[in-house]
Amino acid sequence: MAVVTQSAMTAEPSVTSPKMTARDLNLFYGENQALFDVNLDIVERQVTALIGPSGCGKSTFLRCMNRMNDTIDGVTINGQVTLDNRDIYDKAIDVVQLRARIGMVFQKPNPFPKSIYDNVSYGPRIHGLVNSRDELDEIVMTSLERAGLLKEVKDRLQEPATGLSGGQQQRLCIARAVAVSPEVILMDEPCSALDPIATAKVEELIDELRSNYTIVIVTHSMQQAARVSQRTAFFHLGKVVEVGETDQIFTNPKDERTKGYITGRFG
Amino acid sequence: MTDMASLMEDRAAAKVISGNLRKPVDWDSPKISRQIKKRYAAERRFKMYGLSAIAIALLALAVLTYSIGSKGYTAFFQTYVQVEVFFDPAQIDPDGTGDPAVIGKANFDGLIKESLRKRFPEVTDRRSKRDMYDIISGGASYDLRERVMENPSLIGQTRKVWMISGDDFDMLNKGYISADVDEGDRRLNDEEISWYHALQADGAVEKQFHTRFFTNGDSREPELAGIWGAAVGSLYTLAVTLALSFPIGVLAAVYLEEFAPRNRFTTIVEVNINNLAAVPSIVFGLLGLEVYLNVMHLPRSAPVVGGLTLALMTLPTIIIAARAAIKAVPPSIRQAALGLGASPVQTVTHHVLPLAMPGILTGTIIGMAQALGETAPLLMIGMVAFIVDIPGSALDPATVLPVQIYLWADSPERAFVEKTSAAIMVLLGFLVLMNGFAVYLRKKFERKW
Ligand SMILES: Nc1ncnc2c1ncn2[C@@H]1O[C@H](COP(=O)(O)OP(=O)(O)O)[C@@H](O)[C@H]1O
Numbered sequence: 001m002a003v004v005t006q007s008a009m010t011a012e013p014s015v016t017s018p019k020m021t022a023r024d025l026n027l028f029y030g031e032n033q034a035l036f037d038v039n040l041d042i043v044e045r046q047v048t049a050l051i052g053p054s055g056c057g058k059s060t061f062l063r064c065m066n067r068m069n070d071t072i073d074g075v076t077i078n079g080q081v082t083l084d085n086r087d088i089y090d091k092a093i094d095v096v097q098l099r100a101r102i103g104m105v106f107q108k109p110n111p112f113p114k115s116i117y118d119n120v121s122y123g124p125r126i127h128g129l130v131n132s133r134d135e136l137d138e139i140v141m142t143s144l145e146r147a148g149l150l151k152e153v154k155d156r157l158q159e160p161a162t163g164l165s166g167g168q169q170q171r172l173c174i175a176r177a178v179a180v181s182p183e184v185i186l187m188d189e190p191c192s193a194l195d196p197i198a199t200a201k202v203e204e205l206i207d208e209l210r211s212n213y214t215i216v217i218v219t220h221s222m223q224q225a226a227r228v229s230q231r232t233a234f235f236h237l238g239k240v241v242e243v244g245e246t247d248q249i250f251t252n253p254k255d256e257r258t259k260g261y262i263t264g265r266f267g
Numbered sequence: 268m269t270d271m272a273s274l275m276e277d278r279a280a281a282k283v284i285s286g287n288l289r290k291p292v293d294w295d296s297p298k299i300s301r302q303i304k305k306r307y308a309a310e311r312r313f314k315m316y317g318l319s320a321i322a323i324a325l326l327a328l329a330v331l332t333y334s335i336g337s338k339g340y341t342a343f344f345q346t347y348v349q350v351e352v353f354f355d356p357a358q359i360d361p362d363g364t365g366d367p368a369v370i371g372k373a374n375f376d377g378l379i380k381e382s383l384r385k386r387f388p389e390v391t392d393r394r395s396k397r398d399m400y401d402i403i404s405g406g407a408s409y410d411l412r413e414r415v416m417e418n419p420s421l422i423g424q425t426r427k428v429w430m431i432s433g434d435d436f437d438m439l440n441k442g443y444i445s446a447d448v449d450e451g452d453r454r455l456n457d458e459e460i461s462w463y464h465a466l467q468a469d470g471a472v473e474k475q476f477h478t479r480f481f482t483n484g485d486s487r488e489p490e491l492a493g494i495w496g497a498a499v500g501s502l503y504t505l506a507v508t509l510a511l512s513f514p515i516g517v518l519a520a521v522y523l524e525e526f527a528p529r530n531r532f533t534t535i536v537e538v539n540i541n542n543l544a545a546v547p548s549i550v551f552g553l554l555g556l557e558v559y560l561n562v563m564h565l566p567r568s569a570p571v572v573g574g575l576t577l578a579l580m581t582l583p584t585i586i587i588a589a590r591a592a593i594k595a596v597p598p599s600i601r602q603a604a605l606g607l608g609a610s611p612v613q614t615v616t617h618h619v620l621p622l623a624m625p626g627i628l629t630g631t632i633i634g635m636a637q638a639l640g641e642t643a644p645l646l647m648i649g650m651v652a653f654i655v656d657i658p659g660s661a662l663d664p665a666t667v668l669p670v671q672i673y674l675w676a677d678s679p680e681r682a683f684v685e686k687t688s689a690a691i692m693v694l695l696g697f698l699v700l701m702n703g704f705a706v707y708l709r710k711k712f713e714r715k716w
């Protein structure tokens with residue numbers, strides 16, 4: 001099991017064989033630095049929660065992990081992010097393949113304005129993961145099943161995805177990400193646009209997905225972080241202030257700022 | 268922790284401000300009820316402004332439609348005169364060969380003149396005879412020939428035949444020439460008017476639907492002039508315009524919106540495209556004249572050149588509309604596709620373009636409608652020539668609808684006035700069709716999100 005050995009202030013995590021790592025990661029939006037020397041390890045088949053006041057760089061960091069920041073103009077990154085010990089910013093890495101291996105779920109559900117079936121089948125189709133219509137059908141079904149959505153939509157696969165409720169749309173987005181069999185799934189506040197019942201469903205789903213996928217979730221809800229994650233990293237002003245097992249962070253934070261944030265004194 | 272302390276201070280400050288806001292409000296005070304009244308009045312006024320704006324627009328439309336329609340609808344009908352024709356074998360086929368080549372060469376004009384002389388034997392004066400021949404259009408002999416070629420057994424018989432009348436006679440029948448005007452001031456003298464009355468008394472004058480107007484090319488004779496040549500010219504021209512400006516415009520817009528790096532060069536290109544949209548169209552005509560005719564030596568008056576020139580003019584419109592439509596596609600859709608590992612090109616072709624298509628098509632059709640109505644640049648490249656033949660390809664000399672309207676509006680004959688209005692109606696009809704098509708495409712591609 002992962003253990004934080006060193007002082008949280010230096011945010012120097014040491015985890016045996018992490019799935020992903022960030023080392024001395026600095027990121028600039030033009031002149032403005034948004035991330036400062038971020039060091040973080042992501043453990044395989046665990047849920048890592050990123051918490052911190054808004055604007056502290058959680059989403060920015062998350063986007064570094066599948067190179068979505070590449071699509072933003074004027075971003076400069078230095079430092080290292082690895083997936084299975086390979087630098088994902090290496091020239092030899094194909095971004096398209098990388099994003100297939102590291103899926104992403106966004107804050108606002110963003111299904112394509114197409115049918116439910118087409119949404120889920122889109123990833124496998126463009127990556128050439130299937131050879132026949134039957135295989136595709138199967139991927140769509142298992143993905144929807146994994147996202148806990150199959151029962152609700154199996155009779156309306158050809159209907160537009162935009163007709164689903166917000167919570168269903170978000171689970172569809174998870175199914176869509178799952179359909180390309182990613183190793184890591186990044187989620188940026190996936191429940192912030194959902195009502196409590198839909199949120200509970202998504203949280204349940206995240207817990208189930210953990211057995212197959214490595215998950216990094218950004219959340220502004222302390223309770224959610226406590227409920228779904230095994231590890232938690234606290235960000236503040238672009239720095240990782242403290243990272244450790246979720247239990248430890250919530251019961252016995254080492255840093256004053258962490259303590260202040262989780263007890264709701266600021267944020 | 269200094270930043271924590273500052274956070275706490277901010278909170279305290281916020282509390283003070285919200286404390287100050289908590290003043291009791293008397294919602295029933297006269298001042299507030301005055302305000303409410305004023306607001307209602309303002310809303311009513313605003314609604315009135317809106318309604319009167321719409322009323323003015325509708326009135327303008329009604330006046331336009333009425334003035335064009337009332338002047339032009341008569342052009343869809345044409346006066347025909349019935350005359351007894353003796354299909355004289357001596358004239359048509361003197362040797363009785365029955366050979367179509369011989370029949371085709373016969374002097375049918377002479378037959379018609381002979382028939383008119385028979386109908387009005389009292390006319391002997393040479394000048395009066397010439398006037399009398401004008402009752403029937405020069406084009407009637409072609410009809411007559413066709414009739415005989417189709418049915419050679421007519422030769423030797425006497426038949427009553429409806430023949431297309433000359434333009435002045437047509438104008439008289441439609442009431443555009445008044446007998447009350449002093450004889451010297453009208454195009455028909457008293458004698459000619461008396462022939463009209465005589466024919467009418469026989470029941471030998473009637474108006475028929477004027478199919479020729481829709482099937483003929485231009486002509487010096489108003490009664491033979493049709494819109495089809497110009498319509499076909501417009502079709503070829505627009506086809507060339509569309510084939511060039513749509514793909515180039517869409518690709519340029521996609522590149523500028525989705526791929527171009529944000530730098531000085533891109534900005535300069537963007538500014539120039541926006542400025543091009545405001546360049547007077549005649550300038551494009553000059554450019555077309557210089558580049559396509561003088562340098563590239565493409566055929567004059569041809570729809571290809573017209574299309575190439577109009578494409579230059581339409582491009583900025585399409586690029587601007589397409590960019591706006593692409594910009595309106597929510598970024599979340601691009602993120603979703605990119606996040607799944609779609610390449611930028613896949614993201615554009617699979618998601619952004621289909622979603623932007625309704626807007627792009629609307630812009631394109633607006634651009635095409637502009638091109639359809641454009642005259643000035645086409646005058647520069649010689650599409651203003653008088654062309655009788657229907658163009659068979661985009662390389663044949665042709666004219667287009669608005670230029671045809673311009674040419675007819677410029678013609679002295681009274682009969683061209685109604686033709687002008689009728690041609691405008693045809694042009695407007697095309698525009699309505701195009702807009703209908705745009706609406707249909709928009710509906711077809713429309714998606715909600
Ligand atoms: N696309 C962008 N361009 C410029 N600055 C950005 C951009 N996205 C985020 N930022 C800035 O980076 C900082 C971190 O933002 P973000 O990662 O979105 O924070 P969080 O997700 O923790 O709320 C903020 O100060 C924000 O203003």
Ligand SMILES: [Mg+2]
Pocket residue numbers: 058059060188
């Ligand atoms: Mg965020």
